[in-house]
Amino acid sequence: MESAAARGLILHSPTGVAYRFDAGALCLELLTTGGPGLHHRYEALHRPADLTAWTERSRLTPTPRLRISDAEVADARRLRDALFRVAIAHTRAEPPAARDFETINQAASHPSLTPVIGSGGNRRWSGTASGSHLLATVARDAIDLFTGALARRIRTCADEECGLIYVDTSRPGRRRWCSMEHCGNRHKVRALRARQDA
Numbered sequence: 001m002e003s004a005a006a007r008g009l010i011l012h013s014p015t016g017v018a019y020r021f022d023a024g025a026l027c028l029e030l031l032t033t034g035g036p037g038l039h040h041r042y043e044a045l046h047r048p049a050d051l052t053a054w055t056e057r058s059r060l061t062p063t064p065r066l067r068i069s070d071a072e073v074a075d076a077r078r079l080r081d082a083l084f085r086v087a088i089a090h091t092r093a094e095p096p097a098a099r100d101f102e103t104i105n106q107a108a109s110h111p112s113l114t115p116v117i118g119s120g121g122n123r124r125w126s127g128t129a130s131g132s133h134l135l136a137t138v139a140r141d142a143i144d145l146f147t148g149a150l151a152r153r154i155r156t157c158a159d160e161e162c163g164l165i166y167v168d169t170s171r172p173g174r175r176r177w178c179s180m181e182h183c184g185n186r187h188k189v190r191a192l193r194a195r196q197d198a
Contacts, residue, residue, distance in 0.1 A: 009057055011179075019181040024150075024167030027083055027142035029058050031165055034077070035084040039163065043077075048131070051076050055134060064113050064125035064134065072131025079107045079135055083142055087165045090146065090154045107132075107139035159183035 008022035009029055023029045033054055034043035045051055048068035056063045082103035089096040113133050114126040145151060145167065153168040157178035164178035177183040 008179075019179045021164060021179050022166065022169075023164075024153075024169045025141060025145050026059050027138050027145055028087065028154075028165055028167060030054070030076070030080045030138055031084050031087065033080060036081040039084065045073055045077050045080070048073055051131060051134070060113070060137070062124055065128045066131065066134060067128050068131035068134070072135065075107065075135055076131065078103055079139060083138075084165070086142070086146060087154055088156070090151055091156045091165070104139050104142055107135045108143055110136040112136040112140055157183050 008020040009032055010018055011021045011032060012018050021032070023031070033045050033050075034040060044054070048070065051068050051073050052066050055066060082100035085100050086096040086104070110132045113129050113136075115123055116126045118124045145154070150167050150169070153173060155166055155168050155175065156162075157164045157166070158176040159178070162178055162183050166175070166178060168175040
């Protein structure tokens with residue numbers, strides 16, 4: 001996988017404006033596909049092709065060849081929702097639910113994607129992988145994140161209308177926005193208007 005800062009997802013605001021979002025971890029990139037509760041309205045994982053499309057946009061490089069079943073798409077939604085709840089619990093310094101840990105551990109218990117060195121010396125993935133291989137890779141990334149030093153750097157965007165979750169990998173640890181292009185810029189515009197009105 002690439003370094004956390006090497007790539008970001010291209011997301012679109014409700015008005016259609018594209019912006020780059022670096023979640024800082026593969027597992028948190030999956031949270032951009034929907035989630036539990038109010039985030040269900042953003043559900044993007046309906047068919048195997050949807051999970052494949054997310055993989056192509058994710059920080060997994062090169063993109064693995066995948067064969068995903070409908071059942072594995074349902075597993076992806078279940079894992080994503082558990083990751084979402086655990087990440088939110090971390091941002092609030094609350095204990096995550098044991099059932100969400102069980103979901104993550106279950107996904108991680110399967111074999112993950114297998115990296116190999118190609119004949120040209122470049123990295124690639126071995127053969128055609130299943131959705132379970134993909135989800136195991138995501139779950140193991142989550143275990144590394146939630147049990148490592150960066151767990152205390154998991155943040156929610158400061159814009160109350162946003163809700164995107166990311167790892168603050170900045171050196172000072174003061175990142176507030178999912179993206180300066182999007183929520184950071186909207187905050188600047190609102191602050192400028194407020195000063196002008198005053």
